[in-house]
Amino acid sequence: xxxxxxxxxxxxxxxxxxxxxxxxxxxxxxxxxxxxxxxxxxxxxxxxxxxxxxxxxxxxxxxxxxxxxxxxxxxxxxxxxxxxxxxxxxxxxxxxxxxxxxxxxxxxxxxxxxxxxxxxxxxxxxxxxxxxxxxxxxxxxxxxxxxxxxxxxxxxxxxxxxxxxxxxxxxxxxxxxxxxxxxxxxxxxxxxxxxxxxxxxxxxxxxxxxxxxxxxxxxxxxxxxxxxxxxxxxxxxxxxxxxxxxxxxxxxxxxxxxxxxxxxxxxxxxxxxxxxxxxxxxxxxxxxxxxxxxxxxxxxxxxxxxxxxxxxxxxxxxxxxxxxxxxxxxxxxxxxxxxxxxxxxxxxxxxxxxxxxxxxxxxxxxxxxxxxxxxxxxxxxxxxxxxxxxxxx
Amino acid sequence: xxxxxxxxxxxxxxxxxxxxxxxxxxxxxxxxxxxxxxxxxxxxxxxxxxxxxxxxxxxxxxxxxxxxxxxxxxxxxxxxxxxxxxxxxxxxxxxxxxxxxxxxxxxxxxxxxxxxxxxxxxxxxxxxxxxxxxxxxxxxxxxxxxxxxxxxxxxxxxxxxxxxxxxxxxxxxxxxxxxxxxxxxxxxxxxxxxxxxxxxxxxxxxxxxxxxxxxxxxxxxxxxxxxxxxxxxxxxxxxxxxxxxxxxxxxxxxxxxxxxxxxxxxxxxxxxxxxxxxxxxxxxxxxxxxxxxxxxxxxxxxxxxxxxxxxxxxxxxxxxxxxxxxxxxxxxxxxxxxxxxxxxxxxxxxxxxxxxxxxxxxxxxxxxxxxxxxxxxxxxxxxxxxxxxxxxx
Numbered sequence: 001x002x003x004x005x006x007x008x009x010x011x012x013x014x015x016x017x018x019x020x021x022x023x024x025x026x027x028x029x030x031x032x033x034x035x036x037x038x039x040x041x042x043x044x045x046x047x048x049x050x051x052x053x054x055x056x057x058x059x060x061x062x063x064x065x066x067x068x069x070x071x072x073x074x075x076x077x078x079x080x081x082x083x084x085x086x087x088x089x090x091x092x093x094x095x096x097x098x099x100x101x102x103x104x105x106x107x108x109x110x111x112x113x114x115x116x117x118x119x120x121x122x123x124x125x126x127x128x129x130x131x132x133x134x135x136x137x138x139x140x141x142x143x144x145x146x147x148x149x150x151x152x153x154x155x156x157x158x159x160x161x162x163x164x165x166x167x168x169x170x171x172x173x174x175x176x177x178x179x180x181x182x183x184x185x186x187x188x189x190x191x192x193x194x195x196x197x198x199x200x201x202x203x204x205x206x207x208x209x210x211x212x213x214x215x216x217x218x219x220x221x222x223x224x225x226x227x228x229x230x231x232x233x234x235x236x237x238x239x240x241x242x243x244x245x246x247x248x249x250x251x252x253x254x255x256x257x258x259x260x261x262x263x264x265x266x267x268x269x270x271x272x273x274x275x276x277x278x279x280x281x282x283x284x285x286x287x288x289x290x291x292x293x294x295x296x297x298x299x300x301x302x303x304x305x306x307x308x309x310x311x312x313x314x315x316x317x318x319x320x321x322x323x324x325x326x327x328x329x330x331x332x333x334x335x336x337x338x339x340x341x342x343x344x345x346x347x348x349x350x351x352x353x354x355x356x357x358x359x360x361x362x363x364x365x366x367x368x369x370x371x372x373x374x375x376x377x378x379x380x381x382x383x384x385x386x387x388x389x390x391x392x393x
Numbered sequence: 394x395x396x397x398x399x400x401x402x403x404x405x406x407x408x409x410x411x412x413x414x415x416x417x418x419x420x421x422x423x424x425x426x427x428x429x430x431x432x433x434x435x436x437x438x439x440x441x442x443x444x445x446x447x448x449x450x451x452x453x454x455x456x457x458x459x460x461x462x463x464x465x466x467x468x469x470x471x472x473x474x475x476x477x478x479x480x481x482x483x484x485x486x487x488x489x490x491x492x493x494x495x496x497x498x499x500x501x502x503x504x505x506x507x508x509x510x511x512x513x514x515x516x517x518x519x520x521x522x523x524x525x526x527x528x529x530x531x532x533x534x535x536x537x538x539x540x541x542x543x544x545x546x547x548x549x550x551x552x553x554x555x556x557x558x559x560x561x562x563x564x565x566x567x568x569x570x571x572x573x574x575x576x577x578x579x580x581x582x583x584x585x586x587x588x589x590x591x592x593x594x595x596x597x598x599x600x601x602x603x604x605x606x607x608x609x610x611x612x613x614x615x616x617x618x619x620x621x622x623x624x625x626x627x628x629x630x631x632x633x634x635x636x637x638x639x640x641x642x643x644x645x646x647x648x649x650x651x652x653x654x655x656x657x658x659x660x661x662x663x664x665x666x667x668x669x670x671x672x673x674x675x676x677x678x679x680x681x682x683x684x685x686x687x688x689x690x691x692x693x694x695x696x697x698x699x700x701x702x703x704x705x706x707x708x709x710x711x712x713x714x715x716x717x718x719x720x721x722x723x724x725x726x727x728x729x730x731x732x733x734x735x736x737x738x739x740x741x742x743x744x745x746x747x748x749x750x751x752x753x754x755x756x757x758x759x760x761x762x763x764x765x766x767x768x769x770x771x772x773x774x775x776x777x778x779x780x781x782x783x784x785x786x
Contacts, residue, residue, distance in 0.1 A: 003427030004667030007454045010431045012440055026435020034396035036429045036660055038403045042419020042608030042615050047405055061400045083476035083616050086653040094512065107638065111645040112654050118636040119487065119650045126640040215435030215658060222435050222659035223476050223616070243511040245500065247519040252504040257512040260479040261505050265608055266615035267429055267660055274397030 012351060017372050020352030021165075021318050024366035025197055025217035028271065035274035036221055036267040044266040052254050055262035055269075056080060066273045073280060074195065074210050076202040076228035078238060080256075081214075081264045081272065085192045086112035088211035088227035089159065090119060091258035092188050095237045096157045097122040102147045104155040104185065106135045106171070108164035113190065116159075125155060132311060133167045135160070137175040144183050154183045160207075162200075163193035167310040168318035168362070177206045186233065192216050193318060195226065196279045197366065198286040208233045214268065219275035224268040292373035293317045293365045299377030304390040305329070309360065318364040328358040330387045341383065348379040405744060410765050413745030414558075414711050417759035418590055418610035421664065428667035429614055429660040437659040445647050448655035448662075449473060459666045466673060467588065467603050469595040469621035471631060473649075474607075474657045474665065478585045479505035481604035481620035482552065483512060484651035485581050488630045489550045490515040495540045497548040497578065499528045499564070501557035506583065509552075518548060525704060526560045528553070530568040537576050547576045553600075555593075556586035560703040561711035561755070570599045579626065585609050586711060588619065589672045590759065591679040601626045607661065612668035617661040685766035686710045686758045692770035697783040698722070702753065711757040721751040723780045734776065741772040 001009040012018055013027050028036070039045060039061075048060040056067045071079040082088045089112055097103055099121030105113050107126045117124050127135050127143045140158075147155050158180045162173050177187040188209040194200055195212025196219065202210045214224025229237055238259070241252045255261045264272070293314050300306050305325030308314075331338040338356040345353060353361055365373060384391065394402040405411055406420050421429070432438060432454075441453040449460045449472075464472040475481045482505055490496055492514030498506050500519045510517050520528050520536045533551075540548050551573045555566050570580040581602040587593055588605025589612065595603045607617025622630055631652070634645045648654045657665070686707050693699050698718030701707075724731040731749040738746060746754055758766060777784065 003431045003663075004424035005670045006458070007424075007428060007431075007663060007667055009427065010434075010437055010440070010454075012437075013434060020436075020440075022439065023434065023436050028433045028435075031397035031400075033430060033433055034402065035400060036433050036614070037426060038396045038400075040421045040426055040429050040614050040664065041403075041406060041416065042421075042606075042613065043413075043416050044403055044405075044615075046415065047403070047413075061403075065399070083480070084653070084658075087476070090653055107641045109638075111634075111648060114636045114638070114643075114645055115634060115648060115650045115653050118634055119653070124636055124638060126638045128640045213435075220435065221429070221433050221614075222437070222661065223657055241504075241508060241511055243507045243517055245502075245507070245517060245519045247521045248500045250507075252507055255504060255508060257508045260477070260483055260508050260512070264616055265477075267664075268615065270396070270400060271433065271660075274400055277398045 016346075016349055016351035017368060017376060018352045019350065019363040019365060019376065021362040021364045022216055023352065024317070024364040025193075025219070026215045026222070027219060027367060028221065029219050029275045029278045031274040031278065032219055032221070032271040035270040039270035040267050042266055045269060046265060054254055055265065061270060061273065063269065063273070066276065069276070070226055071228055074200055074202050074228045075204065076210055077231040078234040079226055079228045080238065080259055081269055082225045082227050082259070083263060083268070084215065084223035085190070085211045085213040085225040086116065087223070088209070088225055089113055089116035089188065089190075091227060091237055092209050093117055093120045093122065093157060095258060096186060098156070101156040102151045102153070104143065104147065104158035104180070106159075106161060106164070108133065108135065108166050108169070109159055109161055110165050110190065110192065113159040122156065133169050134311065135171040135176060137172060137179045140176045140179045144180070144185070155185050158185050158187045159190055160187060161190040161192070163316045163318070165193065167320050168193065168314070168316040169311045170315040173207065174205050181206065193316065197283060199283050202228060202230075209237070214272045218272060218279050220272035221268050224264055224272050289317050289366055290314060292368050292370055293319065295370070295373040296365050296376045296380070299380050302381065302391050303384045304392050317366040318362060320360065320362045322360050324359045326384065326389050330389070331358045340387075344383045344386065345379060348375075348382070350376060350379055409742055409744035410761060410769060411745045412743065412756040412758060412769065414755040414757045415609060416745065417710070417757040418586075418612070419608045419615070420612060420760060421614065422612050422668045422671045424667035424671065425612055425614070425664040428663040432663035433660045435659055438662060439658060447647055448658065454663060454666065456662065456666070459669065462669070463619055464621055467593055467595050467621045468597065469603055470624040471627040472619055472621045473631065473652055474662055475618045475620050475652070476656060476661070477608065477616035478583070478604045478606040478618040479509065480616070481602070481618055482506050482509035482581065482583075484620060484630055485602050486510055486513045486515065486550060488651060489579060491549070494549040495544045495546070497536065497540065497551035497573070499552075499554060499557070501526065501528065501559050501562070502552055502554055503558050503583065503585065506552045515549065526562055527704065528564040528569060530565060530572045533569045533572045537573070537578070548578050551578050551580045552583055553580060554583040554585070556709045556711070558586065560713050561586065561707070561709040562704045563708040566600065567598050574599065586709065590676060592676050595621060595623075602630070607665045611665060611672050613665035614661050617657055617665050682710050682759055683707060685761050685763055686712065688763070688766040689758050689769045689773070692773045695774065695784050696777045697785050710759040711755060713753065713755045715753050717752045719777065719782050723782070724751045737776045737779065738772060741768075741775070743769060743772055
């Protein structure tokens with residue numbers, strides 16, 4: 001079936017159990033699917049835009065209420081929607097980082113945080129991770145001291161990923177933020193893998209900014225996300241425009257330069273809003289998600305030679321495993337080479353692994369039912385057995 | 394019908410002839426509606442993302458081909474998609490404008506261009522318009538000379554709206570760009586009201602950047618848009634990342650800082666792509682759109698006291714009229730006050746006017762059929778007659 005010239009209709013999550021590491025949290029809810037159709041037209045949310053003419057003031061659909069609800073849910077003071085978490089990073093970096101300023105992030109930080117720093121002319125300084133691939137408050141303090149010696153000043157901003165994209169490890173943001181705040185460094189909490197997945201309490205974490213991704217973890221269409229800030233920081237990041245036209249003397253009301261005015265005017269925003277009640281509910285049941293992940297991990301680790309590169313037991317469903325000494329040993333002699341692995345899983349109704357990858361790979365069981373988790377577990381064991389890989393006793 | 398908690402399904406374009414000035418060009422095509430459902434899930438276009446891992450290299454769905462097609466269609470060299478035209482302005486401003494730099498725009502420029510300048514620390518300088526609300530090459534030259542005297546240097550960049558948002562007037566971008574280039578000022582063509590509406594040839598216009606809006610004029614969901622540039626400028630605006638992790642020595646491939654990496658990862662992009670063949674076709678028939686606009690304008694101007702504030706005859710379907718001496722004269726004594734006007738039109742199946750506005754207002758007939766245009770014309774005349782307003786002889 002086609003949905004346009006040369007565009008095949010995508011049916012990945014309809015036909016398969018999808019364990020793609022970045023797609024699991026962004027599958028639309030049924031309400032979001034209805035919303036993208038009902039609000040698909042370009043400026044669809046602007047029907048009832050009245051003075052002061054800003055997206056977050058619109059009450060029909062209930063955009064204003066949504067902004068307040070998200071702020072309360074994250075225990076922060078002010079929220080704006082953004083076209084992706086990365087645009088939240090950009091807005092914050094642009095507010096605090098000037099050319100030549102050192103900026104703190106971690107050895108596991110996402111590339112979009114680096115780009116946000118690069119775009120402002122900042123200089124990236126990574127906190128090293130320990131042997132377990134964890135960022136510690138001690139390493140944070142040491143790195144800040146190093147930056148002070150190198151630059152004669154502390155970093156202008158710190159980006160800390162609660163759960164990193166490489167290992168899915170959970171880092172102690174609360175303790176790290178405390179260290180950074182001891183040096184008066186504002187802290188941005190990157191919740192791309194947590195906001196919409198598990199409970200997040202910004203005030204308890206003691207962070208200045210919470211950034212979430214709609215399309216990664218809030219069951220919303222791309223590009224979408226949220227930037228939640230404390231009242232103190234709101235006046236800085238969400239400052240309103242002061243520019244004036246020199247000929248017309250025009251001013252531009254309460255539009256916010258870092259947001260470039262209104263942000264998500266249609267399907268993306270209403271998709272995010274429609275999924276929100278479901279997202280609020282699902283974060284309360286993250287324990288079930290970890291149980292399902294454990295079912296799959298138990299199976300993988302039962303295959304001789306397979307190791308978990310992520311922290312274990314798992315605190316997040318996105319997991320990195322090493323099958324160099326198990327599934328990869330088959331690849332060389334297999335007629336499909338490394339593609340045998342994703343191919344065999346595909347035959348069992350499983351997708352989301354990079355085709356050809358048999359050494360180190362990531363997967364995400366988020367959103368699977370227990371039955372699906374058991375099917376995944378059985379499938380990995382079956383592919384191992386079919387290829388003569390030994391199981392642990 | 395609801396599409397989520399408290400969110401009424403929008404049925405504006407299903408139930409009414411919608412002449413909202415900003416919504417007319419952003420109504421989805423049927424193919425785009427299919428696309429937003431099929432590709433609604435967050436990172437839906439990333440199923441087949443392979444090295445070098447950048448959005449515009451993905452061939453299934455045919456994203457790479459789409460980028461090439463859009464560049465050819467606009468007669469420019471390189472295209473990227475952006476989350477709204479404003480994010481195109483931001484990327485270009487950020488590349489060329491430094492703190493304190495003067496930037497040229499016009500007395501009719503959109504607020505998002507001002508915000509792009511403000512965000513980079515630039516200083517806005519408006520080209521005055523003439524008595525007909527047109528920006529001329531002569532006024533451009535005069536303003537550049539003024540800026541030179543004031544700042545000791547020429548503007549770092551010029552934003553020129555081909556069709557402005559206030560009057561829908563068409564400005565002579567080709568001649569204006571020639572003047573700006575005489576001073577080596579790069580020119581950004583703001584095609585928010587033209588790209589996707591009428592034919593645009595970037596090389597013929599002689600501009601460095603063409604920015605279009607998906608949700609305003611390309612029948613796409615928000616936020617979406619395109620930034621098309623010349624080969625010379627591509628190396629500047631689309632330069633690739635050079636930042637390096639100091640601990641990990643990580644580099645980030647061919648990601649582009651001004652784009653913040655990948656831009657539109659799902660429904661927005663595929664919506665834009667699905668509508669594109671229809672959009673390419675519709676720009677060839679803009680003459681029909683002007684004919685329909687003329688049907689409506691003839692009716693409005695037949696009502697004694699009504700004047701057209703936009704250039705006339707119309708060169709664009711988005712039009713500003715003054716009914717202070719016609720429809721507004723009824724408002725004071727009417728029990729519905731000024732709301733009688735939009736209310737009476739609503740009863741005739743017409744929407745998109747700001748409720749209560751009876752003095753100066755804008756409308757856009759884009760996308761109406763001839764029959765709908767005739768209905769609009771009849772409706773305006775009928776509301777005039779019902780309220781005892783005289784028609785011209």
